[in-house]
Amino acid sequence: MSDYRNHVRDLVQQWRQVLTATRIDAVVIAAGSPQNYFLDDQAPPYRANPHFSQWVGGAECPHSLLLVTHTSRPRLYFQQVEDYWHQPPVRPELEDAIDVEVHADGSQLLAAVAKAVERSNRTAYIGEAQAGSNLPFDDINPPLLLNALHYGRAKKTxxxxxxxxxxxxxxxxxxxxxxxxxxxxxxxxxxxxxxxxxxxxxxxxxxxxxxxxxxxxxxxxxxxxxxxxxxxxxxxxxxxxxxxxxxxxxxxxxxxxxxxxxxxxxxxxxxxxxxxxxxxxxxxxxxxxxxxxxxxxxxxxxxxxxxxxxxxxxxxxxxxxxxxxxxxxxxxxxxxxxxxxxxxxxxxxxxxxxxxxxxxxxxxxxxxxxxxxxxxxxxxxxxxxxxxxxxxxxxxxxxxxxxxxxxxxxxxxxxxxxxxxxxxxxxxxxxxxxxxx
Structure with missing residues (x-):
């Protein structure tokens, strides 16, 4: 098994332990998206949510979401729009360690994530708070969850x-x-x-x-x-x-x-x-x-x-x-x-x-x-x-x-x-x- 697949396996184990300790059933991690300068149509360089990057090995996946639960394999909801103004993001190679579901439409992607967590008693969201308001999350960036995840990141795989x-x-x-x-x-x-x-x-x-x-x-x-x-x-x-x-x-x-x-x-x-x-x-x-x-x-x-x-x-x-x-x-x-x-x-x-x-x-x-x-x-x-x-x-x-x-x-x-x-x-x-x- 490759280092990356072992890395994802270790993350799954660690995150499930944290979810159990914090009584959270599922967590959705947002990649984030480019944000324009004030009163401008230009944006500074995009930098992904670090919690998202840790799972996907630094792959560029703006507007995408990652779902982690107690029971299912982690799933990437990857947004790949058709665009002739900009080069669309390339579907990341994740060595079959993470399931990937591709969506060309952002609203369909959000609907798919909402459906995936509808039976969850408590779903948390990690990412920019404003973006998280578009989905029915119980907790946005809950401190107990973030504390445990941050503490664990000091030890590297x-x-x-x-x-x-x-x-x-x-x-x-x-x-x-x-x-x-x-x-x-x-x-x-x-x-x-x-x-x-x-x-x-x-x-x-x-x-x-x-x-x-x-x-x-x-x-x-x-x-x-x-x-x-x-x-x-x-x-x-x-x-x-x-x-x-x-x-x-x-x-x-x-x-x-x-x-x-x-x-x-x-x-x-x-x-x-x-x-x-x-x-x-x-x-x-x-x-x-x-x-x-x-x-x-x-x-x-x-x-x-x-x-x-x-x-x-x-x-x-x-x-x-x-x-x-x-x-x-x-x-x-x-x-x-x-x-x-x-x-x-x-x-x-x-x-x-x-x-x-x-x-x-x-x-x-x-x-x-x-x-x-x-x-x-x-x-x-x-x-x-x-x-x-x-x-x-x-x-x-x-x-x-x-x-x-x-x-x-x-x-x-x-x-x-x-x-x-x-x-x-x-x-x-x-x-x-x-x-x-």
């Missing part, structure tokens, strides 16, 4: 893991091309074009908008522009860019120093080594919050080792100096969504573990378990608005400001890998892909 390995390999091709373009003196725009050309994925296919940042732009954590003009002098390059395969994401960041950027290049090398040390320390059962805190201690040592602070590493951590240089979380769950759901959940019932007050941006707080895939992405940045506050605080006296000021033009560093937790250790999708390309 072999099919999902294989998709993420492939997505990583695709992204690494783009990263190699982007690094070469940077070395050739390209602009942010041209580096991005090199990336998508090598990855063979259009912007709309990517899991998120690529961050392509030269020089000081690397100090903007989610820098969103792509300057078409190359800087007069390129000092540094940070790229945070991914790819998708069958709906599953890769999320990779690398930072490069230009030739002659000795001090900054040494910082990049040190943070890269420490990122690998953080990954080597991961084990099942440990708290991701503790892992994040260990990353802060590593950053503290980088600051001390490179003369950016005059105090000890322990003092840099205790005085929250590291918070200014490393202001985001260490990582997040990843899967069908780049920032996958349930990072703060500690139970299928919806119990939450909020991030500590000191680390409000931390997206993952639950214990580490086998089958989870998450990112490890420590950073070290020179962000003017944050450094201004540190400079005027009592802890500012511990900073070697001439050294820091000399690095401001480089923006910052982030190194990000995607890792899988297994019984035998950690599989690093990202490093493995870079090692073979």
């Amino acid at each position: 072999p099919f999902e893991i294989a998709c993420m390995r492939t997505a990583t390999a695709i992204a690494v091709k783009g990263h190699r091309a982007a690094a070469a373009a940077f070395e050739a003196g390209a602009s942010e725009f041209d580096i991005h074009m090199a990336y998508i050309g090598a990855a063979r994925q259009a912007d709309a296919d990517l899991p998120y908008a690529s961050i392509v940042a030269l020089n000081g732009h690397a100090g903007v954590l989610h820098y969103q522009h792509r300057d078409p003009s190359a800087p007069n002098t390129a000092l540094s390059f940070l790229i945070d860019a991914g790819a998708r395969h069958r709906g599953y994401a890769a999320d990779i960041t690398r930072t490069y120093a230009a030739a002659g950027a000795g001090a900054f290049a040494e910082l990049v090398a040190d943070l890269d080594a420490r990122q690998q040390a953080i990954i080597a320390s991961i084990h099942t059962g440990m708290s991701y919050v503790d892992l994040h805190e260990s990353a802060h201690r590593h950053v503290a040592h980088v600051l001390v080792n490179h003369g950016l602070v005059r105090c000890t590493a322990e003092a840099a951590f205790e005085r929250h100096i590291t918070d200014v240089f490393f202001p985001h979380g260490l990582g997040h769950l990843i899967g069908i969504q780049t920032h996958d759901v349930a990072g703060h959940m500690i139970s299928a019932e919806g119990g939450l573990r909020p991030p500590p007050d000191r680390y409000p941006a931390l997206r993952l707080t639950r214990p580490i378990e086998n089958g989870q895939v998450f990112t490890i992405e420590p950073g070290l940045y020179f962000i003017p608005m944050l450094l201004r506050g540190l400079r005027s605080s009592p802890a500012g006296k511990d900073v070697d400001w001439p050294q820091v000021d000399a690095l401001m033009a480089y923006g910052g560093i982030r190194i990000e890998d995607n890792v899988l937790v297994t019984e035998s250790g950690i599989e690093n999708f990202t490093r493995d892909a870079f090692a073979t390309q």
Whole structure:
């Protein structure tokens, strides 16, 4: 049996257990549909409901619905209209794991779904609430159902893991091309074009908008522009860019120093080594919050080792100096969504573990378990608005400001890998892909 068919079998078992626990007889999952911009006849790129994508392996099925019950095989009600303005969606290849019923007319599709659930005592709907109002559902996006499904998504099936390995390999091709373009003196725009050309994925296919940042732009954590003009002098390059395969994401960041950027290049090398040390320390059962805190201690040592602070590493951590240089979380769950759901959940019932007050941006707080895939992405940045506050605080006296000021033009560093937790250790999708390309 293929990985995909096993994946659907596992989903059927998991969802039926959740339906029993929540006393729901059937659930209809909407693929979603393109939505036009306000007062316009153009729409942004369509992105399917992630709960729908998980079942169909990322197949494009706008306007379609999927029915899951306690007793019947899952059934896809696939809308395939006749159209000469746009290419109709292609019936997905689901390896006979899911029954498919094709409808050319949307109203007939809705009628077929309504008939299929008419004997159900309680039918839930997962999707955009307004669309769900067209059918007689008892519950629209019930929290108890979503909590249980979201919590379970943290553990990946072999099919999902294989998709993420492939997505990583695709992204690494783009990263190699982007690094070469940077070395050739390209602009942010041209580096991005090199990336998508090598990855063979259009912007709309990517899991998120690529961050392509030269020089000081690397100090903007989610820098969103792509300057078409190359800087007069390129000092540094940070790229945070991914790819998708069958709906599953890769999320990779690398930072490069230009030739002659000795001090900054040494910082990049040190943070890269420490990122690998953080990954080597991961084990099942440990708290991701503790892992994040260990990353802060590593950053503290980088600051001390490179003369950016005059105090000890322990003092840099205790005085929250590291918070200014490393202001985001260490990582997040990843899967069908780049920032996958349930990072703060500690139970299928919806119990939450909020991030500590000191680390409000931390997206993952639950214990580490086998089958989870998450990112490890420590950073070290020179962000003017944050450094201004540190400079005027009592802890500012511990900073070697001439050294820091000399690095401001480089923006910052982030190194990000995607890792899988297994019984035998950690599989690093990202490093493995870079090692073979």
